[in-house]
Amino acid sequence: MxxxxxxxxxxxxxxxxxxxxxxxxxxxxxxxxxxxxxxxxxxxxxxxxxxxxxxxxxxxxxxxxxxxxxxxxxxxxxxxxxxxxxxxxxxxxxxxxxxxxxxxxxxxxxxxxxxxxxxxxxxxxxxxxxxxxxxxxxxxxxxxxxxxxxxxxxxxxxxxxxxxxxxxxxxxxxxxxxxxxxxxxxxxxxxxxxxxxxxxxxxxxxxxxxxxxxxxxxxxxxxxxxxxxxxxxxxxxxxxxxxxxxxxxxxxxxxxxxxxxxxxxxxxxxxSRSFVIWLACINFVLPSIIIAALSRSIHVRLVRILKHMKKVKAQNFQTIPHEEARDEIGQLTIEFNRMTETIHSLINEVYIADIQKKDLELKQQQAQLHALHSQINPHFLFNSLESVRMRSIIKGEKETAKIIQHMAKMFRKPISWSQNYVTVREELELIESFLEIQQYRFGNKLEYSIVVDSAVLEHRIPKMVLLPFVENASIHGIESTPDKGIITIYANVQEDRLNFRLEDNGIGMPPDKLDELLRYLEENEDIGERVGMKNAYYRLKLCYQECFAFSMDAHNGQGTNIEISLPLLEEKPESG
Known part of the structure; x- marks a missing residue:
């Protein structure tokens, strides 16, 4: 056939x-x-x-x-x-x-x-x-x-x-x-x-x-x-x-x-005879359009081959898009693409490949230089903070020196952690350093307490998933309240789950604002102020899928309660 x-x-x-x-x-x-x-x-x-x-x-x-x-x-x-x-x-x-x-x-x-x-x-x-x-x-x-x-x-x-x-x-x-x-x-x-x-x-x-x-x-x-x-x-x-x-x-x-x-x-x-007649007309017109389109495609394909031949003359080795065609035009297209690709590959092997190789070596050297800079900058920052702390000690400003030490600790901890998972003890030490800095800022207006079962401390959790919620409680909850602010952190183990509860007596939030915040955590809407909370919630969801539980309860003028329940990790997580 x-x-x-x-x-x-x-x-x-x-x-x-x-x-x-x-x-x-x-x-x-x-x-x-x-x-x-x-x-x-x-x-x-x-x-x-x-x-x-x-x-x-x-x-x-x-x-x-x-x-x-x-x-x-x-x-x-x-x-x-x-x-x-x-x-x-x-x-x-x-x-x-x-x-x-x-x-x-x-x-x-x-x-x-x-x-x-x-x-x-x-x-x-x-x-x-x-x-x-x-x-x-x-x-x-x-x-x-x-x-x-x-x-x-x-x-x-x-x-x-x-x-x-x-x-x-x-x-x-x-x-x-x-x-x-x-x-x-x-x-x-x-x-x-x-x-x-x-x-x-x-x-x-x-x-x-x-x-x-x-x-x-x-x-x-x-x-x-x-x-x-x-x-x-x-x-x-x-x-x-x-x-x-x-x-x-x-x-x-x-x-x-x-x-x-x-x-x-x-x-x-x-x-319905008129409908049958109209249907017959459609059956005539539609195939006629198809035939016209096929005839036009033959002309278009021949013209396209001619244009690409002229481009090769100007050293533009662009191939004709592949199509399933076995007629004379299709065979001509295949042979033209094969010839163009052969010429183009020969030119690339002789000239362009050598240039690309040198450019790749240069980019690798630049990447190594940027890596060295990224290592030097944090150490320079730590050394500068240490110099300021020692100067404060010499001048007798012990409280300022203590706060600078906590700041250095907060900068150093995330960088020194080589894994995506840390112990609860390490996470709470970082939170305590942050709360010490906030207490230095607010003075007697802020009081905090951390109530933790000893069985919790050596269990591992994703790093910096609790700190953003503590930060939100101190900045958005305690800062705006005229009374004394109290932040309490509870942690315990029940059966096979780690439970954390964060309470504050800050300004809280109205129900519509709470609903908006919860939607923001679940979806990709942008509230603009709680990026850290969104990042922490997203990492919990990424690490535990649907196995973790998160709830937030707040009332206008009566503070906020946040509860997080995580499954115990059976094995030591791999390094991040």
């Missing part, structure tokens, strides 16, 4: 690229996209329609069940059934019974799904009143009564008559002395109408009885309620959905039938 491409002309390569990158991908992409979109939308519409039909089925079932509840309550009431089958002595006897019991027996049966219910009985001593009526021959000839006689079961019969749905329940649960009595419950047709016409099903919905007749629906063209289903005009490409009421005795055989035109399902796909 590579050999074939190498023998092709550039024009033929670009033409082949256009066919493979533009024409074929656009045709395949649009065909696959359109088919997949059509199938996905159709499946989604079918799922939505099935869900909407089942929701309508549940809503209709809730309305019917409300009527069934009323029916069963009358059917199961033995007192009510025995009362309406009783032979009343006179009309007054019945009126009294009606007013005392029958009138309010089922006053609470007013539910949303029930429009009205009526109890019928052929008891000759019962008068027609309120929801109780006589079961006459005229009533027996009505359509709803005729439909109810087709079923002799103990559960209600669901029928459609006189443009409304009703439940007919025979009240024969108790001995009625051959008196026929039943209850007719008319459902709330307004609620049923709202359920059908407000359904989310995008099509026509029919309620079909067990005999296959359409009894109700949201089809405005349906004028006869008992139209056989086969006479309903369905769309040519109709999608049908069925939701039968199975397992429900009083609704056995009733079915919700949904009819949807497949053209309406695919309507959204047709609306």
């Amino acid at each position: 590579k050999k074939f491409l190498n023998y092709m002309k550039l024009r033929d390569k670009l033409l082949l690229m256009y066919i493979l990158s533009v024409l074929i991908p656009i045709v395949l992409t649009n065909v696959v996209f359109y088919n997949e979109t059509t199938a996905n939308i159709r499946n989604q519409k079918i799922r939505d329609a099935d869900m909407a039909l089942n929701n309508l089925k549940k809503d209709l079932r809730v309305t019917i069940d409300q009527g069934v509840g009323v029916s069963y309550s009358l059917y199961a009431d033995s007192i009510f059934n025995k009362t309406i089958t009783r032979k009343f002595i006179s009309e007054m006897d019945y009126v009294e019974t009606f007013n005392s019991y029958l009138r309010g027996a089922f006053a609470d049966q007013n539910v949303q799904g029930v429009h009205w219910y009526q109890v019928y009985t052929d008891n000759p001593t019962v008068l027609s009143s309120s929801y109780i009526d006589r079961l006459t021959d005229e009533v027996r000839q009505s359509g709803w009564y005729t439909q109810s006689q087709s079923s002799s079961s103990s559960y209600p019969t669901f029928i459609y008559s006189d443009q409304k749905f009703s439940l007919i329940q025979s009240l024969n649960n108790y001995h009625t002395s051959e008196i026929e009595q039943l209850v007719k419950i008319d459902l709330n047709m307004e609620k049923i109408h709202q359920a059908f016409f407000g359904s989310a099903f995008n099509g026509r919905v029919y309620l079909v009885d067990p005999q296959g007749r359409v009894r109700f629906g949201n089809d405005e063209a349906l004028t006869i309620a008992a139209t056989p289903l086969k006479e309903i005009m369905l769309p040519k490409n109709a999608l049908t959905f069925k939701a039968p009421y199975s397992g429900i005795n009083y609704l056995e055989g009733w079915t919700l039938l949904g009819v949807m035109d497949e053209e309406s399902v695919l309507e959204e796909v047709r609306k």
Whole structure:
């Protein structure tokens, strides 16, 4: 394949690229996209329609069940059934019974799904009143009564008559002395109408009885309620959905039938044609841009080689940046870089290498000289301080001489320590020298004490991690307080940890300032005055990672407490 491409002309390569990158991908992409979109939308519409039909089925079932509840309550009431089958002595006897019991027996049966219910009985001593009526021959000839006689079961019969749905329940649960009595419950047709016409099903919905007749629906063209289903005009490409009421005795055989035109399902796909067209345009434009960019890159690479050749003429041996290219331009670039590097290396070996070697020797000598200076300067400072101290002793200024001795000790200690870790004893000696100098400065205004367990003294800690916190306590805490300042340092060992606590009775700090300081120690924000504390905290974190504990508690005008807990070092640390 590579050999074939190498023998092709550039024009033929670009033409082949256009066919493979533009024409074929656009045709395949649009065909696959359109088919997949059509199938996905159709499946989604079918799922939505099935869900909407089942929701309508549940809503209709809730309305019917409300009527069934009323029916069963009358059917199961033995007192009510025995009362309406009783032979009343006179009309007054019945009126009294009606007013005392029958009138309010089922006053609470007013539910949303029930429009009205009526109890019928052929008891000759019962008068027609309120929801109780006589079961006459005229009533027996009505359509709803005729439909109810087709079923002799103990559960209600669901029928459609006189443009409304009703439940007919025979009240024969108790001995009625051959008196026929039943209850007719008319459902709330307004609620049923709202359920059908407000359904989310995008099509026509029919309620079909067990005999296959359409009894109700949201089809405005349906004028006869008992139209056989086969006479309903369905769309040519109709999608049908069925939701039968199975397992429900009083609704056995009733079915919700949904009819949807497949053209309406695919309507959204047709609306997306413009999007498909735009996508096709993008598929044309993008590969065209790619081809133009590739053509331009060929020209740019040739021009770049020419420019670098001219630079070599001016003794600028800059190579062309490496790129993965195996065509003629790529091979030419590789060979040009190889030639340039060879010429450049020959010149470097003969002339430049010797100059760099001499320059390196000179820099090494300068580094040694700076090292000697850095050793001489501290010793000169120590000798000068010692001369001032001896002069103070000769003049009888013993206190000044003592302070100069402490200063020299503080300068000498950090320099003489050859390791990053020192004993607690050495750290406390340095802190005591600092506090002596501060006591000389403040006089009777400063008092300090160091309370240390003897077991602590020989344990090793990073050098100068406690002194910055002591310095902060004396300068920022004690200096600004008008009262006598007291600094106390505690150190002890508990189990496998070294514990240090620093207390002062200085000015403390407000909560917001304390929070700002703690954030400064954890992050890289710059407060500008506590660089030493930040350095000490950072070195503790560097040495102990997450194994050390640090806490600071301060109140405005009430001093500051700092606690540091470090793990005991198992081995002697290496020299820093």
